[in-house]
Amino acid sequence: MTATELNVLRDSAKAKLTAGSASGPAARIVVGYATCGIAAGAKPVLESLKKELADLGLTNVSVEEVGCIGMCQYEPIVEVYTPGAEKVTYVKMTAGRAARVVSSHIANGKVVAEYTIGAATGEAPEGGVIPLSETAFYKKQRRAALRNCGVINPESLEDYIAMDGYQALAKALTSMQPGDVIQVLKDSGLRGRGGGGFPTGTKWSFTAAQPPGKKYVVCNADEGDPGAFMDRSVLEGDPHSVVEAMALCGFATGSDEGYVYVRAEYPIAVLHLEKAIADARAAGLLGKNILGTDFSFDLHIRLGAGAFVCGEETALMTSIEGNRGEPRPRPPYPAIKGLFGKPTTENNVETFANVPQIILRGAEHFNCVGTEKSKGTKVFALGGKITNTGLVEIPMGTTLREIIEEIGGGIPNGKRFKAAQTGGPSGGCIPEALIDTPVDYDNLSAIGSMMGSGGLIVMDEDNCMVDMARFFLDFTVDESCGKCNPCRIGTKRMMELLEKITEGNATLEDLDKLEELAYHIKENSLCGLGQTAPNPVLANMRHFRDEFVAHVVEKKCRAGVCKALLNYYIIPEKCKGCTACKRVCPVNAITGNVKEPHVINTDLCIKCGACQATCKFGAIIKQ
Amino acid sequence: MVKKVSKLPFRGTPDQAAQLEAVIAEHKSDPSQLMAVMQKAQAIYGYLPYEVQVMIADGMEIPLEKVYGVSTFYAQFALSPAGKYAISVCLGTACYVRGAQAVFDHLQELLGIGPGECTEDGLFSLEACRCIGACGLAPVMMINSEVYGNLTPEKLEGILAKYRD
Ligand SMILES: Cc1cc2nc3c(=O)[nH]c(=O)nc-3n(C[C@H](O)[C@H](O)[C@H](O)COP(=O)(O)O)c2cc1C
Ligand code: SF4
Ligand code: FES
Numbered sequence: 001m002t003a004t005e006l007n008v009l010r011d012s013a014k015a016k017l018t019a020g021s022a023s024g025p026a027a028r029i030v031v032g033y034a035t036c037g038i039a040a041g042a043k044p045v046l047e048s049l050k051k052e053l054a055d056l057g058l059t060n061v062s063v064e065e066v067g068c069i070g071m072c073q074y075e076p077i078v079e080v081y082t083p084g085a086e087k088v089t090y091v092k093m094t095a096g097r098a099a100r101v102v103s104s105h106i107a108n109g110k111v112v113a114e115y116t117i118g119a120a121t122g123e124a125p126e127g128g129v130i131p132l133s134e135t136a137f138y139k140k141q142r143r144a145a146l147r148n149c150g151v152i153n154p155e156s157l158e159d160y161i162a163m164d165g166y167q168a169l170a171k172a173l174t175s176m177q178p179g180d181v182i183q184v185l186k187d188s189g190l191r192g193r194g195g196g197g198f199p200t201g202t203k204w205s206f207t208a209a210q211p212p213g214k215k216y217v218v219c220n221a222d223e224g225d226p227g228a229f230m231d232r233s234v235l236e237g238d239p240h241s242v243v244e245a246m247a248l249c250g251f252a253t254g255s256d257e258g259y260v261y262v263r264a265e266y267p268i269a270v271l272h273l274e275k276a277i278a279d280a281r282a283a284g285l286l287g288k289n290i291l292g293t294d295f296s297f298d299l300h301i302r303l304g305a306g307a308f309v310c311g312e313e314t315a316l317m318t319s320i321e322g323n324r325g326e327p328r329p330r331p332p333y334p335a336i337k338g339l340f341g342k343p344t345t346e347n348n349v350e351t352f353a354n355v356p357q358i359i360l361r362g363a364e365h366f367n368c369v370g371t372e373k374s375k376g377t378k379v380f381a382l383g384g385k386i387t388n389t390g391l392v393e394i395p396m397g398t399t400l401r402e403i404i405e406e407i408g409g410g411i412p413n414g415k416r417f418k419a420a421q422t423g424g425p426s427g428g429c430i431p432e433a434l435i436d437t438p439v440d441y442d443n444l445s446a447i448g449s450m451m452g453s454g455g456l457i458v459m460d461e462d463n464c465m466v467d468m469a470r471f472f473l474d475f476t477v478d479e480s481c482g483k484c485n486p487c488r489i490g491t492k493r494m495m496e497l498l499e500k501i502t503e504g505n506a507t508l509e510d511l512d513k514l515e516e517l518a519y520h521i522k523e524n525s526l527c528g529l530g531q532t533a534p535n536p537v538l539a540n541m542r543h544f545r546d547e548f549v550a551h552v553v554e555k556k557c558r559a560g561v562c563k564a565l566l567n568y569y570i571i572p573e574k575c576k577g578c579t580a581c582k583r584v585c586p587v588n589a590i591t592g593n594v595k596e597p598h599v600i601n602t603d604l605c606i607k608c609g610a611c612q613a614t615c616k617f618g619a620i621i622k623q
Numbered sequence: 624m625v626k627k628v629s630k631l632p633f634r635g636t637p638d639q640a641a642q643l644e645a646v647i648a649e650h651k652s653d654p655s656q657l658m659a660v661m662q663k664a665q666a667i668y669g670y671l672p673y674e675v676q677v678m679i680a681d682g683m684e685i686p687l688e689k690v691y692g693v694s695t696f697y698a699q700f701a702l703s704p705a706g707k708y709a710i711s712v713c714l715g716t717a718c719y720v721r722g723a724q725a726v727f728d729h730l731q732e733l734l735g736i737g738p739g740e741c742t743e744d745g746l747f748s749l750e751a752c753r754c755i756g757a758c759g760l761a762p763v764m765m766i767n768s769e770v771y772g773n774l775t776p777e778k779l780e781g782i783l784a785k786y787r788d
Contacts, residue, residue, distance in 0.1 A: 039757045039770035072759020227716030233756075262698050263661070265755060304697030305658060308753075314786035322657035323689075324696040340655075383717030383758035390759055457716045471719055475753070481696075493708065 001284045001294040003170040006161065017152070020083020025062040027106055028081040033065035034236045035229075035268055040075035041094070048095035049078070052102035052622075061106055067237015067474055069150035072390040073136060074120060074407035079132075079150075080105060089117040089132040121409075136406050138387050140370060144377045145193075145230075146393045147354040149237030154272050157279040160240040162250035166285055168356035170243050172251055173293045176359075178208060181252040185355070187363035189375035194220055194348030195426065195452050195529075197374075197441040200355075203345060206335035207253040210343040217249045217258035218320070218339060218346040221269070222304050224311035225424030226475060228455030230379040231349035233391055235262070238353065239276035243299060245352035247286065248359060252299040253345050257298055261316050264303045268352075273301060304348060308479035309426070312527050313346045315481065326483045327527035348453065369395035374440035384421075384457040387412045400435040400586060404458060415460040419543070423452030425472045425479075426532035428539025448539040450532075464561035465544040466551050470498040472536035480529065487530030490521040494537065501548065503564040504555040511548055514539060558621040567623060568605055568612060572597035574619035581611035581620060626695055627739040629703030629715060633674045642667050643675065647682035652759035670701040706741045708786050712764040715754030720726075722775070723755060723762035727751060729776035730764075733783060746764060746786070 001009070006338040015021045019028045031046045039583040049063050069077045074091035078098065081087050088111055090101055097115050104110045111129050118124025123135055132138050135173070143149075152159035173180050187203030207215055219242060235242065246258045262270050275297050277322045280286040302320050309315045310325035317339045319325035322341070338344025354376060358366045367375035375395040380403065383389050387409030394403060394532070400420055404410065411417050419429040422439075428449035430437070437443050441451050459468065477495050482488045497514045500506040518534035525531045541548055550556045570581070570590075577595040589605040592598030600620075612620040646663045651657035660683060664675050671694050680687040694700040696754045712718075731737055734747050741748040757763045760772025771782055 035756045036759050039760055039763070039772055075759065228757060229754065229756035229758065265752070302661065303662060305700060307661065307696060319658070320655065322655040324692050381758060383761060384720040389717070389761070421716065455716065457720060459720055464721050471716070
C-alpha cells in the first residue's frame with residue numbers, strides 16, 4: 001500500500017464505520033469485550049443481540065466486539081450508534097436486556113432509558129437519557145491514549161485506518177526526517193508512562209545518535225504493578241496504535257526491528273497484537289519497504305512468564321534474550337548497549353500509544369493540557385474501595401480529589417476515605433490531607449509516592465496501613481531476583497520486622513530499625529526494584545505513623561485487619577442473651593446466662609469469628 | 624520465589640515427546656527462544672518435569688542448569704502438575720484491599736491444601752496470582768479460564784460444588 005492508497009482506504013473505511021452513511025450500517029452496536037467485559041458476562045449479551053437482530057430480520061445493523069469502554073463496574077456494556085443521534089450507553093446488560101434493546105431501540109427507535117448509564121448512576125432525570133460524556137465519570141476525562149479503546153474493533157486494521165490510523169507513519173515517511181520526528185516529540189513534552197517519566201523525545205535522540213547499524217525498538221508490555229491494567233486495555237482495544245508507534249520509533253532512531261514483551265497473563269492482548277502485526281505486514285505497513293518507501297521495519301512478540309523484575313528495562317532485555325530476567329548494571333544504558341548488545345530504545349505501551357497522534361497533529365495537540373512539567377493525559381486503573389472502578393484518562397494536573405470523588409464516585413458503603421496508593425509496589429500511599437494534590441510526576445514524587453504506571457488503589461477505614469505496607473513488601477520479597485544482597489536479604493529482614501509489628505511483638509526501636517534498613521536498601525540496590533521496594537513502607541510510616549505506633553504500643557489494629565491484634569467483643573447494649581454465640585464457640589470462651597449480656601474471655605478466644613457470624617443482632621465486633 | 628517440585632513419576636507419552644521434538648526443531652537455531660520452547664512444552668505436558676527439562680536442554684543444546692535456572696526464575700513455569708481444575712486467586716492490590724486474603728484462606732481450608740498444591744484426587748490445585756485485569760470485579764479468582772468475581776468466603780463452597788460432580 002502507498003500513502004495515497006492509505007488515504008483512499010481511510011475514506012471508505014470511515015464511511016463504513018459511520019451509521020447511516022451510504023455504505024455504512026443503519027445502526028452500529030458495540031459490546032465491550034475485553035477481559036473485564038467477558039468476565040462480567042458479555043458473551044451471552046453478544047449472542048442475544050445477534051439472535052434478536054436475526055429474528056427481526058435486521059440485517060443492516062453491525063454488531064462489533066470492542067475493547068474496554070472503561071467502566072468495569074457497569075459491565076457488560078453495550079453502546080448503540082444511530083444516525084444523527086448521540087451514542088447511547090447501556091450498562092449492566094444481560095441477554096434479556098439485550099433483546100429488549102434490539103426490539104425497542106433498534107427496531108422502533110425507542111431508547112430503553114432504564115438500562116442506560118444515566119439511569120444507573122442516577123444522573124439522568126426520571127425516564128430520561130444522558131450521554132456518557134455528560135456523566136460525572138466521564139466529564140473530566142480526556143481520551144488520548146485510549147481514544148480508540150471501546151470505539152473500534154481492535155481486530156480490524158480497517159477500523160484503525162478509519163480513525164486516521166497509520167497516517168502519522170505515512171506523514172513521517174513521506175514528509176519528515178528522523179530528526180523532525182524526534183523534535184516534535186521533544187516539543188510535545190511527552191514523558192515515559194512506564195513509571196520513571198523520562199522525556200521520550202530525548203530518549204529516542206540517544207539511540208538515534210548512535211552510529212548506523214543494528215538497533216532495536218522494544219515495547220514494555222510487562223505491566224507488573226499488581227492492580228493495574230492500562231497497558232492491557234490498550235493492547236486489547238487498540239493494538240495498531242502501538243505497532244504504528246514502534247514503526248515510527250524505528251524510523252526516528254534508525255532501527256529495523258522491534259520486540260514487544262507482553263505479560264503471559266494477558267492472552268487476549270497477545271492474540272490481538274499478533275493479529276495486528278500480521279495484518280499490518282500483509283498490508284505493507286510493516287516489513288520491507290513500508291508504504292512504498294525505502295524504510296523497512298518488523299516486529300516480534302515475546303511472552304513474559306510472570307516475573308515482576310522483568311518490567312525493569314535491562315531485565316526485560318535479558319529475558320528476551322532467553323535468560324533468567326536479572327537486571328544488568330547501568331551504564332552502559334540501553335541506548336548504547338541494549339538488546340543483544342545493540343543500541344535499543346525501550347518504551348512503555350501507553351507512551352507508544354500517545355506517539356502517533358503527536359506526530360500527526362503536532363506537539364500542541366498533546367501539550368495543550370497538563371502541568372508545566374507533565375504534559376498531556378495519563379491513564380489510571382482505578383480500583384479498590386471506590387464506587388466506579390475502571391479505566392480513566394485524565395489531564396495531568398487533575399487533583400486526586402477530583403479523580404476519587406467526582407470521577408470515581410467516592411467511597412462505597414458510607415465508609416471514610418483513608419488513603420490512595422499510586423505507583424504500586426514502588427510507590428506509596430497518599431493520605432486524606434494531601435488529596436488536593438494535582439497529579440503529575442513531580443508532585444507525586446514530592447509527597448513520597450510516584451506516578452508509577454497508573455495503578456490507583458483507594459483504601460477506606462477498614463484497611464490497615466501497616467498491613468498494606470506488609471502486603472507490598474511481601475510482593476517485592478517474592479519478586480526480588482536475588483542478584484544483589486540489599487534487596488534479596490534486606491527486604492526479607494524488613495518483612496520480618498513488619499510481621500513482628502502486625503503480630504504485636506515489636507518495640508518502638510524496631511520502627512527505627514525498619515526505617516534505617518529501608519534507606520540502606522534504597523541506596524544500595526542494583527536496580528529500580530530494590531531501590532523503590534521500601535517506598536510503600538516509608539510512605540506509610542511517614543503519613544500513618546500513629547497506626548504503626550498503635551500496633552507497637554497499644555497492640556491495637558484500629559482497622560481490624562491484623563488478626564493477632566484483634567479481640568472479639570460483645571456490645572452489652574445489643575446482646576439479647578440468646579446464647580447462640582455461646583453454643584457455637586468451639587473453645588467455650590463465651591459465658592453468660594440466658595437473656596443477659598454475654599462476655600468473651602479473650603484469653604481463651606482463638607479468634608475464629610464463629611460467634612460473630614452467628615449473632616443475629618450485630619452485637620459482636622472486632623476491635 | 625520458592626517452588627514445589629513434584630515427586631510424582633513422569634508419565635509422558637511418545638505422542639507428547641513427538642510434539643515437543645517438533646517445537647524444539649523449529650526453534651533450535653535461536654537460543655533466545657528458550658522461554659518460548661519451555662512455554663510450549665508446558666502447554667504440552669501441563670508442567671515442566673525434570674525429564675522434560677532434560678529433553679529441552681539436550682534438544683536446544685543449552686546446559687541443563689540454564690534451563691533449570693529459567694524454569695525456577697519465572698512464576699509461570701510449574702514444576703508440579705496442576706489439578707484438573709486449576710484455581711488461581713488474585714492477590715493483586717485491588718483484590719487484596721477488597722478482602723481477597725480471606726477468600727484465599729477459606730479456599731485453603733475448604734480444599735485442605737496450601738498454595739502450589741494439588742488435592743489428592745487430582746481435581747483441584749490452588750495458587751495465588753497478581754492482577755488478572757478484572758479489578759472492577761474484585762476480589763476475583765480463576766478456575767481454569769473461567770473468571771469468578773465479587774467473591775466472598777461464603778460463595779466459595781457453591782462454586783466448588785459445580786466442579787465436584
Ligand atoms: C522493578 C521495575 C518494574 C518495572 N515494571 C515496568 C512495567 O511493568 N512496565 C513498564 O512499562 N515499565 C516498567 N518499569 C520501568 C522500565 O524500567 C522503564 O523505565 C520503562 O519501561 C521505560 O519506558 P517509558 O520511558 O516509556 O516509561 C519497571 C521498572 C522497575 C525498576
Ligand atoms: S535490586 Fe533486587 S531485583 Fe534488582 S537486581 Fe538487586 S536483587 Fe535483583
Ligand atoms: S487486582 Fe485482582 S484483578 Fe486486578
